[in-house]
Amino acid sequence: MAVMRGKKICRFCENKITMINYKDERILKRFTNERGKIIPRRVTGNCAMHQRKLTTAIKRGRVLAIVAFAAESYR
Amino acid sequence: MRVYETTFIINPQSDDATIEKHVSDVKEMILKTDGKIISENHMGTRRLAYEIDKLTQGYYATFLYEAPTDILPLLDHHFKVNEAFIRDLTVRIECDPQEYLKQQDPFGKHGSDRPDDSRRGHRGDRGDRPAPGKPAEKSGEKPEVKEETAAVKTEEKTETAAVKTEAKAETSESDNASKEDKPQDDKE
CATH class of the missing domain: 1.10.287 (Helix Hairpins)
Structure with missing residues (x-):
């Protein structure tokens, strides 16, 4: 995504999603890097509203052990 | 009456019957306080993203329900006292619960929007495939x-x-x- 060129479009706006499911591992993982950090919206192209909702969803997911707080091991 | 969603993780090492009992206990508690269950989802045993109490797996279950606010301290206490519950999370749902349920799987399970594709970008026209000769x-x-x-x-x-x-x-x-x-x- 970092190499993406042109205008970035918010994926959630595109798909008309108003709520982000904090139990959906796929979505949460897509917007976190290998270390488990939340990817900034300057990289993903999310709009402000959805980035806000996404961060709460990821943080909820971390509590429920759906996504990790930090990667277990890294080089 | 408010709409809440409670998700909890049960220690999967106990047998199925006791897990089922723990889930139904929570359900009963909600119903006892004049709550109304809108949907329940047993996600089953899943891998935990990190170890909790030396466990690597957990049994996930979710309830979406409408209940008076009194339910929250009761559930909280129940989860704290009972050691079988590894984790729990209760979230207030402020929108229409049916709409909420609809959006649970927004991208669809068919994976039309796979995570890998987003990072790749367009690969360009590859032209004709080279024949063996x-x-x-x-x-x-x-x-x-x-x-x-x-x-x-x-x-x-x-x-x-x-x-x-x-x-x-x-x-x-x-x-x-x-x-x-x-x-x-x-x-x-």
Whole structure:
């Protein structure tokens, strides 16, 4: 995504999603890097509203052990 | 009455019957306080993203329900007292619960929007796939000219029963024959 060129479009706006499911591992993982950090919206192209909702969803997911707080091991 | 969603993780090491009992206990508690269950989802045993109490797996279950606020301290206490519950999370749902349920799986399970694709970008037109015989052509005109002259020699050699094996000679002949077509056309 970092190499993406042109205008970035918010994926959630595109798909008309108003709520982000904090139990959906796929979505949460897509917007976190290998270390488990939340990817900034300057990289993903999310709009402000959805980035806000996404961060709460990821943080909820971390509590429920759906996504990790930090990667277990890294080089 | 408010709409809440409670998700909890149960220790999966106990047998199925006790897990079921823990889930139904929570359900009963909600119903006892005049709550109304809108949906319940047993996600089953899943891998935990990190170890909790030395456990690597957990049994997930979710309830979406409408209940008075009194339920929250009761549930909290229940989860704290009972050691089988590893984690719990209760979230208030402020929108229409049916709408909420609809959006649970927004991208669909068919994976039309796979995570890997987003990072890749467009790969560009790959053109025609190289056919098995093509790589020689790709290397340019120079080798073709050489092979052309070599082909004549090899043909002569094979005719005079040279050292080369028949199989090798045949393949080189057929290869050269196909390549010879083009240069000949150029000459004409």
